[in-house]
Every structure is written in C-alpha cells, then in structure tokens.
Amino acid sequence: MNPHGNAHTLVQARRRDSLDKRQRALTALTTLEQQGKKITHTAVARTAGVSTWLTYTEGIREHIEAAQQRQQPSGSRLVDTRTPNTTLRTELELARQEVRNLREEKERMRKAIRQQLGQQLDAFGTKDLTERIDQLTRENQRLQDTLRQATEDNHALHRQVTSLEADLGAARTSLRRMIREENRSLEKIV
Incomplete structure (x- = not known):
C-alpha cells in the first residue's frame, strides 16, 4: 500500500x-x-x-x-x-x-x-490473512508463556526474599543475645 x-x-x-x-x-x-x-x-x-x-x-x-x-x-x-x-x-x-x-x-x-x-x-488473499493470524497467534502464545515464566520467577524471588528477611531477623536476634551474654560475663569478671 x-x-x-x-x-x-x-x-x-x-x-x-x-x-x-x-x-x-x-x-x-x-x-x-x-x-x-x-x-x-x-x-x-x-x-x-x-x-x-x-x-x-x-x-x-x-x-x-x-x-x-x-x-x-x-x-x-x-x-x-x-x-x-x-x-x-x-x-x-x-x-x-x-x-x-x-x-x-x-x-x-x-x-x-x-x-x-x-x-x-x-x-490480501485469504491465505495471506490466515498466515498473518497464525503468526500473531504464535507471537501471542510466546508472550503469554514469557509472562507466565516471569510471574513464576517473581513469586520464587519474593519467597526467597521473605525467607532471607526471616533469616536476617533471626541472626540479628541471636547476635543481640550473644552480645548481652558477653556483656554479663564481662561484668561478673570486673
């Protein structure tokens, strides 16, 4: 055209x-x-x-x-x-x-x-239009698969971040306890 x-x-x-x-x-x-x-x-x-x-x-x-x-x-x-x-x-x-x-x-x-x-x-013959529709359908399916995979990866990363945040919170709590216990030991010695 x-x-x-x-x-x-x-x-x-x-x-x-x-x-x-x-x-x-x-x-x-x-x-x-x-x-x-x-x-x-x-x-x-x-x-x-x-x-x-x-x-x-x-x-x-x-x-x-x-x-x-x-x-x-x-x-x-x-x-x-x-x-x-x-x-x-x-x-x-x-x-x-x-x-x-x-x-x-x-x-x-x-x-x-x-x-x-x-x-x-x-x-534009029917054959041309059919081929174009098939091409667009395949491209749409590929994009849907990519979106689905990206969504799954996002959820997995979200779970991993939540787990790491929990581990970090536990490590901080444990570190505080250790510091308190060490301070108590030092106070008894002094």
Whole structure:
C-alpha cells in the first residue's frame, strides 16, 4: 500500500478534470461566438456543461469579456447596468453552485477512495490473512508463556526474599543475645 501514490493519482485525476473543463469552456465560447449568439457567462457554462463559477475564474473570464467586447457595436462601451442587488444575487447563486459542485466532487472522491481501499483489501488473499493470524497467534502464545515464566520467577524471588528477611531477623536476634551474654560475663569478671 502506498498512500502517497494514491494521493498523487487523485491529484493528477483532478488536474486532468480541471483542464478538461477549462478547455470545454473555451471551445463553447468559440462556438457561441461563431454562431453569433450572445456571449454570457451562463451561456458559456451551459454550452460547455460546466459551472458558471468556472467561467468567472482567471484564464476563462478574460476570454469571455474579450468576446463580449467584440460583440458590441463599434463606438459603444460595455456598461454594467445591473443593480447591486442583482450582482449580489448572481454572486450568491455562483457561490451556491460552487458549494454544490464541491460537495458532489467530495462524494465522488470518497467513493473512489472507498473503492480503492476495497481493492487493496481484496488484494490480501485469504491465505495471506490466515498466515498473518497464525503468526500473531504464535507471537501471542510466546508472550503469554514469557509472562507466565516471569510471574513464576517473581513469586520464587519474593519467597526467597521473605525467607532471607526471616533469616536476617533471626541472626540479628541471636547476635543481640550473644552480645548481652558477653556483656554479663564481662561484668561478673570486673
């Protein structure tokens, strides 16, 4: 599995899709202009089968504006007669369309990733998975045996420490008695 390769493949596919949409928009613009139809962002988007948002992006917008200028009778200027509310509504609609497109694209990418992960899981055959489970089971058993042995060794050492502590206590008691008896003997002599 190579997650970096998968991401690279998705990025490349997205880039090709974007270039294809841009080319379709430019082709639609040329077609509309040759047919003598009125050039608008919406008309280009519908003809190309792309979002209106794309027609306002850099690299497409300039071509549309140039075609609109060419359509104007000589001596007239392109004047924006739209009201601010109309402009805002248009921008809002463009934003909504972009959101819809992004949601659709996100869902397409999710499906593609799910499918790719499914294919990768299918690539692991049952035999490979069975071998891996057996390997993990053996490793688990080895670790349990090691733990059991370490626990037994710990208990044995604990018993040995308890025994040595008892022996040490007895030796101390015995040493105290000997010191007392020796002191009594010395007192009788003196």
